[in-house]
Amino acid sequence: MDDHILVDTDILIDVSRQENTAIKRLINEEKRSNLAISVITQMELIVGCRNKAELRILSSFLSRFTILLLNESISELGIALLKQYRLSHGLLIADCLIAATAVNYSIPLLTKN
DSSP states (O other): OTTEEEEOHHHHHHHHTTOHHHHHHHHHHHHHSEEEEEHHHHHHHHHTOOSHHHHHHHHHHHTTSEEEOOOHHHHHHHHHHHHHHHHHHOOOHHHHHHHHHHHHHTOOEEOOO
């Protein structure tokens, strides 16, 4: 996937909270690259919706992103990452699947840190 960047959930949560730093960062990245998210990020954001109106707003917002689905390679790499980093770094399932998605598609991962 040439010229894509995978946006992590934490950036999008900050955008939804109207945090200027996150908004500016996302706008700047969108000028340079096509934005993508993992289906895991999509699911995390859906879980955060409190009603149908918020779900509609989210769906409209996410239409600007390419949604990358999980596949066998991502699943296997996610398991490997979880085995390697769960105990030492507290890696969570969603985070390892998002990271594995970035590795699988050979695209950079945009995170807060």
